[in-house]
Amino acid sequence: MRLYLRTYQFPSLLGVCVALLVCGGCYTLAWNPAKDGPRQVGATDGNQPIGAAELDELTRAFADRYVGLLYSACDALKKDNPDPVQRREAQVLMVDCATNIYDIASNADAFTRMLDLVVVATLVSQVWIDDDRGAEVFAGREELLIRALHHGRVEAWALAAQVLRPDQIDLLDYLLWDWRRHNPDMVRASFVRFSNFAIGRGKSANAELLAAGGFYANVGRQGQAVDEARLLTERMFYMLKREPTLLRWQVDTLKEDIFNALDDRMKQADATVANVRATVSEVNAVVTSLGQTSNSLNAMLKTADGLIARYDSVDRKSSRPFDIREYTEALKELAVTAGKMNDLLKSSNELLGSSEWDRRIQQVSQSADERMKMAAEQSQRVVYEAFWRVYAVIGILFAMFILCLVAVFLVIRRLRIVAGNASDAGRKKVSK
């Protein structure tokens, strides 16, 4: 018996377990929460109701897909992008959207969650696609982002179509568009929630309609009926699982900011270095000019050196032998020249000392004075003549101008008289 148990116990237990698993699995597959569960709250395209639990899963799955799409697009935008502004924009977009999408996905009410997801996916896509911010910021690299955001929006509305009626979808679409029209400067649209519309429109008919109509009320009530503790735990786990990723992205953003700040500092340092370089080049220029001066000085010194060298290099040994006759001739010539100089000086002194010299000097002075007076009078006359001519020209021009005006006036008056006569003649004809 014990041998039997030893031989067959383990395989039997294993078989029972497998059978139980298979049966359980088949039952699980056969169970349709939408059909069998008590929480039938919405309608799909084919009018099949969906449950709150299903909407829970759908919204959270969408949140993950949306963040994944955005992560891929933003990562591609950052990769090998030399522009720090574009890198930062992509990073901030990714972190903002992911944080808000996960925040929405961990909301308690499935319907509010769905509406908020639609709001964020739509507004973010409107900012980056419809308002052309993608092209403005990423300048030619935006295609992937546009595709991702559009895809996300299409999915969000497909999700909404499973819960909302077509007219409600139309209304929500209008509400979002209207909000965007009135808030065109809101770039960080991922922070907007559906509740903003109701607040912004002062409990308008549209917001009331959307809050009260369709399947919304059912979903809300059903959501309240679900075990709050379980939902809270689920939300907590959902958020906790994604928190490290968010944290990592936040750190990446911080790193990006730090690098950008470093970049700025480096740019400032570069500017300083450029200034120093400019100064150095100026100094070099001064040094070069000093070099030129020193070169010329060198040249001068070299010339002097050359002279000295030439003087030194004179070959005294190779010169002629001393000849006394050459010196005797030179002394004779010098004596003759000195005599002539003495005679000249003597005659000059005599001239300056004589009365005749004074008289001549006085004559020259008088003559010069008279010539200068005459020249002044003549120049004065020339100036006067020039001014009178200018007066005459201006006067003639002015007279011609007045004559021209008078002529124009007379011609116009003449033409009016002619026109008046013609019209009088016309009237007379008509009266006849």
Next chain:
Amino acid sequence: MTQLHLMMVIALVCAVVVGCSSPPVTNGRGARDQVADKVDIARLGTEGDANGTRILSDALPPYEPVVGLTGKITSIGASTTTNLVAHLAVDFRRMYSDVTLQVTASPISIGPAALLEGRADIVPMSRPLAPEEVQSFTNKYGYPPTEIKVAADALAIYVDKKNPVPGLTLEQLDGIFSQTQHQGGSSIETWGQVGLTGEWAGLPITLYGYGPEDAAHLIFRQQVLHDEPFRLSLRVEGGGSSIVQGVAAHPGAIGFASIFFNCKGVRVVPLAGADGGFYAPTEQNIRNRSYPLCRAHYIYVNKPPRQPLGGPAAEFLRFLLSREGQQIVAAGGNIPLDAATAEQGRRTLAE
């Protein structure tokens, strides 16, 4: 002396120059009068062009509130026009705090049924009532429902903002959107077939539009496709903004939606009018119906012939057709009525 001469010369030159620069006096009016005329004309021209809506609204009579109005208005109708009604309801409630205004958007077929059953006082519609809907009403009450136009609108054709297509004819649109090309044109599947060259020539055309439950779908189908079916490749979107964004996100796409949804990411294509000229869906071209795909927003009421409509519903409609009401219509991004159509609506209510 020389300085005196110089000063005299300068004075003379100045006198001559000033004399020459003054224009001759004509018609007994000075230069200042002429400049003043120019300024006035320029200012008026600018006002007329930039704020045509304001000037048009000024042509409408102002709304005069009544005293002691009480009661309830129930509005059930198409969501697009209901949005417009909801905008006005906010201001109407401020004026008449004792009037209860219940506004409900519904699928477009629900409104006429609600009017027939007496569940709605006013029925906003983004298309005219179908003949069978009018017939059902007439069979029950012995007279047709009263139609009041409350705003103008147009279906715009959107393409990518870089798409260089200068304009399209309705026949070309039929060739693009229709399965059968009932207007006699050929099937158009690439942008090269409407005359684009270069990189656009081989680009396939992607179609965006509304689903069959929407009034815009019906109007486009009637006016462009002559009631023939759309191509199966038409990508149906739930709302106008989705259509426009679909076009903005796909370079080869084309779509139709209300001009209300125009944005920077797309370009609106001018369409050939009845005279063969191409017209963009501007306010002016929509009002004078040069643009071919015009439509209106309507409100239907149950009013027996030769009995003026009374009560809060009539007052709401009078407010809608007044200067203030049409200004709210314009502020909401819709196209207000011209003065004659608004006056006709007011007369219909009073007759």
